[in-house]
Amino acid sequence: MENSLPLSDWRVKNTELVINRLHAFLHGIALLALFYYRLSSLTQIIKTKDSTALLLPHILILISELILSFIWLLSQASKWKPVIRKAYPERLPGDEKLPPIDVFICTADPNKEPCLEVMNTVISAMTLDYPPDKLQVYLSDDGGCLATFQALKQAWKFSKSWVPFCRKYKVNIACPEAYFLTDESAPVAMFHRTEFIAEKKEIKKRYMEFKESVAKIIADARISVSRDHPPVIEVINDANVDGMDSDKRKIPLLVYVAREKRPSHPHHFKAGALNVLLRVSAMISNAPYILILDCDMYCNDPSSARQAMCFHLNPELSPKLGFVQFPQRFYNINETDINDGQQRSVWSKWEGLDGLGGPILSGTCFYIKREALCGTQKFREDVDLIKLEKCFGSSYEFIKSISIYYRRNYQIEHEFGENKVQKELQLLASCSYDNDTKWGKEVGFRYISVVEDYFTGFILHCKGWISVYYDPPRPGFLGATPISLNEILVQQTRWSVGFYQVTLSRFSPLIYGLLKMSTFHSMCYAEFPYSQFYFLSFYVLALIPQLCLIRGISLYPEVSSPLFVVFLFIFLSAQLKHVQEVFVTGHSMKTWANEQRMWMMKSLTSYLFAGLEVAMEKIGLTETSFLPTNKVVDDQQTKCYQMGVYDFQAPARFMVPLCSLYILNVASFIIGFGRILQTQKWGEMLLQAFIPLFATILHFPLLEGMVLRQDKGRVSASVSLLSAIISTTLLSFALLLNYY
Ligand SMILES: O=c1ccn([C@@H]2O[C@H](COP(=O)(O)OP(=O)(O)O[C@H]3O[C@H](CO)[C@@H](O)[C@H](O)[C@H]3O)[C@@H](O)[C@H]2O)c(=O)[nH]1
Numbered sequence: 001m002e003n004s005l006p007l008s009d010w011r012v013k014n015t016e017l018v019i020n021r022l023h024a025f026l027h028g029i030a031l032l033a034l035f036y037y038r039l040s041s042l043t044q045i046i047k048t049k050d051s052t053a054l055l056l057p058h059i060l061i062l063i064s065e066l067i068l069s070f071i072w073l074l075s076q077a078s079k080w081k082p083v084i085r086k087a088y089p090e091r092l093p094g095d096e097k098l099p100p101i102d103v104f105i106c107t108a109d110p111n112k113e114p115c116l117e118v119m120n121t122v123i124s125a126m127t128l129d130y131p132p133d134k135l136q137v138y139l140s141d142d143g144g145c146l147a148t149f150q151a152l153k154q155a156w157k158f159s160k161s162w163v164p165f166c167r168k169y170k171v172n173i174a175c176p177e178a179y180f181l182t183d184e185s186a187p188v189a190m191f192h193r194t195e196f197i198a199e200k201k202e203i204k205k206r207y208m209e210f211k212e213s214v215a216k217i218i219a220d221a222r223i224s225v226s227r228d229h230p231p232v233i234e235v236i237n238d239a240n241v242d243g244m245d246s247d248k249r250k251i252p253l254l255v256y257v258a259r260e261k262r263p264s265h266p267h268h269f270k271a272g273a274l275n276v277l278l279r280v281s282a283m284i285s286n287a288p289y290i291l292i293l294d295c296d297m298y299c300n301d302p303s304s305a306r307q308a309m310c311f312h313l314n315p316e317l318s319p320k321l322g323f324v325q326f327p328q329r330f331y332n333i334n335e336t337d338i339n340d341g342q343q344r345s346v347w348s349k350w351e352g353l354d355g356l357g358g359p360i361l362s363g364t365c366f367y368i369k370r371e372a373l374c375g376t377q378k379f380r381e382d383v384d385l386i387k388l389e390k391c392f393g394s395s396y397e398f399i400k401s402i403s404i405y406y407r408r409n410y411q412i413e414h415e416f417g418e419n420k421v422q423k424e425l426q427l428l429a430s431c432s433y434d435n436d437t438k439w440g441k442e443v444g445f446r447y448i449s450v451v452e453d454y455f456t457g458f459i460l461h462c463k464g465w466i467s468v469y470y471d472p473p474r475p476g477f478l479g480a481t482p483i484s485l486n487e488i489l490v491q492q493t494r495w496s497v498g499f500y501q502v503t504l505s506r507f508s509p510l511i512y513g514l515l516k517m518s519t520f521h522s523m524c525y526a527e528f529p530y531s532q533f534y535f536l537s538f539y540v541l542a543l544i545p546q547l548c549l550i551r552g553i554s555l556y557p558e559v560s561s562p563l564f565v566v567f568l569f570i571f572l573s574a575q576l577k578h579v580q581e582v583f584v585t586g587h588s589m590k591t592w593a594n595e596q597r598m599w600m601m602k603s604l605t606s607y608l609f610a611g612l613e614v615a616m617e618k619i620g621l622t623e624t625s626f627l628p629t630n631k632v633v634d635d636q637q638t639k640c641y642q643m644g645v646y647d648f649q650a651p652a653r654f655m656v657p658l659c660s661l662y663i664l665n666v667a668s669f670i671i672g673f674g675r676i677l678q679t680q681k682w683g684e685m686l687l688q689a690f691i692p693l694f695a696t697i698l699h700f701p702l703l704e705g706m707v708l709r710q711d712k713g714r715v716s717a718s719v720s721l722l723s724a725i726i727s728t729t730l731l732s733f734a735l736l737l738n739y740y
Pocket residue numbers: 106107108109113140142268269270273293294295296362363364450451452453491494495498626627628629630
């Protein structure tokens with residue numbers, strides 16, 4: 001009876017589907033009317049003799065509207081068919097039938113990624129509700145830091161009591177730090193209560209001791225990131241014996257991996273680290289499924305592994321299913337979330353992508369099939385060793401380990417600790433192993449972009465794998481997101497660089513993607529890289545209508561013209577659609593305002609600078625870098641975030657463009673409005689005066705930061721001054737031209 005019930009099912013979100021398609025239809029027609037107006041007014045300008053002064057602003061506005069509309073069009077794909085999924089872990093087969101899982105956790109820099117948080121992520125993964133002999137946790141330490149290694153040993157020691165405690169009392173929060181903060185009581189029957197309280201007290205004491213020991217390790221060590229070290233791979237256990245024996249294992253296996261790094265070798269950042277883990281784990285446990293986690297994302301609900309298996313083991317999905325993606329949810333978000341750290345709009349797209357072939361791989365919180373990453377599906381028949389070596393590198397042991405996927409007769413026979421295995425592991429974690437192989441190109445995580453997640457997922461989809469988005473009611477994972485404006489903009493710049501790198505390669509979603517996947521799916525993939533061009537639109541819209549306003553050049557239809565309604569409709573329909581999406585996902589108007597503001601701020605800074613960075617990279621002036629976000633927050637940033645105000649202590653390159661444009665918008669509105677009063681040309685200039693007014697209101701926090709605030713998070717005086725000079729220069733230039 002039980003077996004006949006499906007492990008998972010899904011349904012289309014019909015109401016949203018209807019709203020989205022109807023909106024797309026109406027908004028699309030209005031956009032056509034807009035371009036009709038633009039083209040006819042352009043032809044008219046060209047026909048009139050003295051046209052040069054008018055032509056340029058009109059063309060610029062047309063370009064900006066074309067870009068906005070093109071990205072809007074791409075974005076409709078992810079709204080086409082939103083679906084929602086359900087998993088039924090209680091219908092899974094017994095533990096003995098569950099497949100093993102390897103967990104990969106990456107850390108890179110102990111100065112930016114606090115050791116205790118990394119260890120909490122590790123411990124939370126060890127606590128997953130899964131048979132312990134089928135769960136292996138690997139920590140990749142890209143910093144090659146001894147302190148991390150020592151702390152991991154302490155984490156293992158603590159896990160030996162924590163994991164059984166959680167299993168016994170079915171503790172619902174897998175991360176100890178979070179558990180002791182919330183004071184959750186276990187759902188046990190009353191007669192266990194006293195025993196539970198006593199054990200909880202004891203385990204809390206052990207956690208405190210563990211915390212102290214980590215703090216001591218950090219205090220004693222010289223914390224530095226090494227770029228020059230040999231590979232270190234160690235199974236963490238008491239006496240170097242009992243950890244490996246899976247029959248007796250009460251808690252999951254824990255392995256420390258620091259791959260070899262040499263200054264002369266490219267290490268390909270996180271993708272490189274994950275590929276080393278893929279190889280090393282193949283020698284040790286070789287689980288068919290892998291959970292990948294960033295060190296700042298811990299397992300919140302221990303049942304995520306079983307939930308993911310509901311999809312991976314569902315015969316309807318299984319053969320083609322590459323990965324199950326969970327959303328990234330954050331524990332450090334507050335109600336105001338002024339920086340839009342939660343990225344609501346991105347995650348709601350994933351439901352739409354799920355209806356088209358699957359969500360984009362998002363770097364962390366996903367259960368992926370090893371076979372999909374290793375690309376072994378194409379070696380199903382017997383292939384010769386030379387060919388395999390060219391693809392997977394020189395380790396025969398590794399090739400044997402993946403051969404289960406095409407001959408299915410290879411079992412791991414070696415004992416860990418044998419010299420031979422250690423030697424093989426060292427080889428697999430060496431920095432030159434990738435050379436002249438297909439690693440990073442056709443095997444494992446792909447290298448060409450710093451958004452290795454997006455790119456690798458894209459290639460998997462192109463190869464015919466599908467993926468599933470699962471957003472359970474209780475978040476499977478919780479992480480920390482940057483809370484300062486600066487970190488958010490730096491992070492966004494990195495992502496944007498990564499998107500440009502993909503678009504400029506031969507794998508551009510709108511060329512390569514269209515050939516390999518459905519049109520709608522590739523449109524979803526294209527939306528991300530093409531969104532970078534918002535910077536062009538927003539620079540035009542933040543400057544041209546304003547400068548034309550003070551010069552009295554009209555760029556929009558008069559109030560009396562029927563086309564005025566078109567513009568009004570487009571503005572309102574876009575905003576109301578956004579408001580509807582915000583409300584449907586349970587948020588308020590504040591979220592709408594924050595998202596609008598951050599969208600513009602990111603476009604005017606991160607998107608632009610990423611473009612410049614990639615251009616410099618192309619001509620050989622700079623090298624790609626992946627600077628991990630700083631997970632250490634100072635009091636100042638926390639204070640600002642909690643008060644719901646921006647921390648404007650970001651570098652001038654971010655602040656000056658924003659402040660200059662703001663001042664220019666305020667000034668142009670005042671001058672323009674004065675001009676309208678004088679000339680009484682209300683109808684002609686109304687729309688145009690509205691643009692700087694909207695910007696002034698939406699970005700009011702900038703005015704506060706420059707003029708009203710006195711705290712440390714205000715805009716620095718030098719930035720305000722420089723911005724004032726820049727905007728005044730631009731304004732006087734425009735005004736002078738006017739009198740000319
Ligand atoms: O050379 C490196 C650089 C980073 N990392 C790790 O990569 C993870 C992600 O780095 P983080 O600084 O937290 O970046 P985010 O911007 O928060 O990460 C998002 O964006 C990345 C792509 O840019 C994805 O890999 C991530 O999964 C996704 O959460 C962290 O665990 C790092 O330790 C490495 O292992 N090696």
